[in-house]
Amino acid sequence: MSSVNKLGLNERQAVILTVGFYMVTALVMVSVNKWALNALKLPWVLLWCQMLIAVVLLKITDAAGLLKMPVIKKDVAKALIPLIAINVLGLGVNTLCLVYVDTSFYQIARGLVLPFTVIFAYTLLGQPSSKLVLGSCFIVFCGFYTGVTSEINVSQMGVFFGVVSSITTSLHAIVIKKSLAAVNNSSIDLVYYNNALSLMVMTPIVFLSGESTIVVEQYYEEGFGAFKTFLFAAFITGIFGFLVNLAGFMQISKTSPTTHMISGAVRGVLQTLLGYFAFSDIITTGRLLGIVLILTGGALYTYAKDQEMKANTKPSYIPMTQQDADGDDDEERNKVGRA
Template sequence: MSANKYGLTERQAVILTVGFYMLTALVMVSVNKWALNSLRLPWTLLWIQMLIAVLLLRATDYFGAMKMPSLEKDIAKNLIPLIAINVVGLGVNTLCLVYVDTSFYQIARGLVLPFTVLFAYILLGQPSSGLVLGACFTVFCGFYTGVTTEINVSQIGIFFGVVSSITTSLHAIVIKKSLAAVNNSSIDLVYYNNALSLVAMTPLIFLSGESADIMMRFADSGFAAFKSFLFAGFVTGIFGFLVNLAGFLQISKTSPTTHMISGAVRGVLQTLLGYFAFNDVITSGRLMGIILILSGGALYTWAKDKEMRANTKPTYIPMTQQDVDEEQDDIKKGTQV
């Protein structure tokens, strides 16, 4: 297996990319929860994160670390589906986190796999085997178990979780398709995504009524009321930039399936984080739901790996000099034809 310019094999690069994504995403969720516990201004928090991400990207361009593209109208038009899904996805993710515990976040967004398989069939025409459908059913059972055994669970939080599952499933597919619009440059796509999402998210602060809430709080307590929130916004902005970059890198280096599986593993870590950091209560129903969701994800991964192995043709390896000569003769004949 050949190494890249950094001396890493393809497998090592994939492992590092996935690990980087999981770490940054985990920190992002925990700090987001802390920020929203301070002030419930989800769209403003997302806007701050986008602004910091764009400023950081421009800083890397200014200091020569990375070259940022100039925004072009034609490319921006081609990226409208990505921007729309990104803004909606970030919004419902954050709103879901507002209404549910960190440990329940995994269950509320547990339908990512079934929707991924469904959209793969509808949008890409990819049929699924019985094992894959069985994995989806297992995941659905985990989601159903988790949401029906909770007494004080927020129904609106579950709703945002389901919508988040839909946008997450579509997001990985759309990113893969959107890369062609920017000549397969992950960095260019990250910049376009953040810059255009920042513009698209600005009116949402006013439409959601958060701008009026900010003005009222500022009039009552001044800047002091926003110190913790702004600090949290700055921290989440930095990690939002990192998780955005990590997500694009992971999908460009791997596949939507790997992106989904690593997200499931991240969910387990989030559950543990909610228990230890935010004192979340892990009920038996919640625990069973998480186990079923992860079991379905594991079954899906095994089923897809089995399918890939079955569809892989054995590589012909010439064993003798005669085999090599015969192969060369075949190549020459094919060229002459």
């Protein structure tokens, strides 16, 4: 986040820029990923290409003197194993979810992020939630249930990958916050380690999934033409994958979960509109009601957090910034530090 501060922005402007940056890059990633997967359903190859391009871009910025990349150390890599595991799993299920569902339903399939976040905040960090927060989670669950059960031809695999994606997304913020300490709180170092090590893990998965064989077979049968759209989309998503990775770490390190939820809600609305206009998704009444309930639950959660902070009560969310941690007493600091 120091790179944002170097632009001479105040705290409010830095937060707005960070959230806006994250929303734009995340939206582009979803749309272009869907475009690539419509051309060729090779999710693991697509992710591998994205990781490779991201690592190459980081190396280029290092060679150009724009950013300084760290030398990978064994002890740091070991400390980041949970982050790499949750990152590879999360990227995999996110992409597989997009294979089975369209862009607008993607919002519903991954709609349980908030309930899982509250559950993990309690089970992993020992942070209870207010009745209003629990009510918001119930509304979100109702939205998820309504959206899933209203679809006639809903993909069970798509819903399954969406639920797993919700779990990994909920855990990601906790793991990132803990992992920052291993790289001296440097977002850039964490981005490099995350991409480089994830690329190493992803390589054998591409072969084990059988997608590498499919690539070779299709190349010999249809030539390079079949891969033009896919490779172009992979290149674009590789660039934006690097950006969204950086933007996500920046947002989590800079903003509170309340801001994170607001940006997620706005992104959900834009994503639904994107699916309708760009991919001609059919927005059924049940799907629309599900999305509205999920976003309403997110809005209620945000309101509950604002009320807690105004009342000077200890917020029952996962602290993601130093400002959040500084407001807690010594016991709470020790609890978060152990998490």
